[in-house]
Amino acid sequence: MKGYTRKSRETVKMKDVARLANVSPSTVSRVLSNSSLVAEETRRRVLEAVEILKYRPNRLGRNLRKLTSKIVMVVFPDITNPFFSRIIQAVEEVARERGYYVLLGDTRNDIKLEREFVELGKEKLVDGILLATARIPKEEILSLSLQLPIVLACEYIENYSIPTVSIDNTRAAYEATEYLIRLGHRCIAFINGPKGIILSRDRLKGYRKACEDNNILIEEVLIEEGDFTVDSGYQIMRKFLLMQKRPTAVFAANDEMAVGAIKAIKEYGWQVPRDISVIGFDDIPLCRLVDPELTTISQPTYEIGKQAMTMLLDLIEGKSIINGQVILPHKLVERKSCMELATK
Template structure:
């Protein structure tokens, strides 16, 4: 049976260094970590992780709360989290919460039960009970960070993009193409990011000297079906739009299908712009113009924040805003 002594000999380091590398990889150099991990892999060494974690009161597990695990938007974020976690000998436990606070709190309770060390939330809710009106972090809360949706008053470590600016860029693109009747299919009204994207849509129109028409704003729920239904309603109006901006790509794809069903050509009769740049966006017909979110980087950054907190450090930046990019494809064109 391979022992830690054998691993140390293969790597050319001390037993203490092997132990430190496996227990706290962030406290050794990249060169040392690489040597030790190569020796571990070559030798087939299996550490007694359960016993070690019991002594350290660590599980080396982080709970990741996902509002809807079926939504393809989250897959790349989870990949980024997993990549950084694995590099530091952590594993992730996914919780599909469907946005329900009770389920979020039940998963978060795994930390107090010593089944996890921290919580990353990809939704909009802080997964702990607290009094209404609170504006500070509770020192009794375990390490946790938010990504994507949160912008509340409590200064929770957060990774996101500027959704107002991103939406404004998308609408400005349509305005530059000569469109003036631009409709917006929003997501859930209670979602902070949807509030921001609506704000960006309205800002772009007003800055262009156009009136925001409530009739051109529809409420979806981020699904293909809601994008289809909202667009069908817009097309049935007496004075339909010439362009559509949707709060996510799934609704934009549904919108495109509604246009096809109505006999419209894209982008000849209707330009469509989405948000997120999910994998399917590059394979629609025509290919979807959309706002790209750096989802892998969001995942990597929020897990890096978590590791800092687990090491007893305060993240250098409590709110990291990553850059977005408008990806122009064939679903948008100059007004005919």
């Protein structure tokens, strides 16, 4: 390959690589897609030509000899939700330490956007994907997992062996509901997240099981579906307050909806927790700023991000995964938004 004049990076085409390596453009394409149909000597010549010309197809920045981009994508349902801030911090720190860049994708709870991010993975523009949302059909996620490394954080898919890092949401919701029951509450409202999300189904399951185990009749009018935003918690709580038999306690499936519920209670002239106790889920920083400070279920968000990214990079690098289904511990954090019913 001596004597070949190198073109600028902007003008280098696949045909230039093919000419330098003395192969057809289709052979270059097969080498770059890691096809097994290419002889090793031919593969070596093509990769050498790629390096000489500094050819960068499909945004593959570095390590072309290994055919990796050193880029991983992390997809979130709502990047404005403070719950994800520590997860983002952890995944970026782990990736940086191991020489990878992180591309963040925000679906804004839009399944169309989520599918678009997944398509980037299918085009081999990234080495792997960490999904903190799983609203697209599970069959699509399974198909993706057969094409490149994928790990789920916070969410999971039932009956599939896709690597996952999460907490036991059913158990956590059970404990939150039982905590209110131990305080003497028996009319407990539940503000859930979108019903199509497995986290919402698990948290509802935990709420129902705690009520059943304590012989509390579940009133369906006390179960409402929100969307994990402050406004949805606020609007749903207003409906509860208009009931003839208002609840004495409210369990919200995330902290933002719990904060919205507290706002509605105060606007109606009631006090938390003297009149209505409120408990949330996640333990975001806002819990310590709202008045009263919010009792909640705390998730180990940094550890979720750390372990999920570590698992993803291990998969990308061909390392064995001993435990692909990691369940991390949660804890109930008692603050000032709940009190015993008998002392009111």
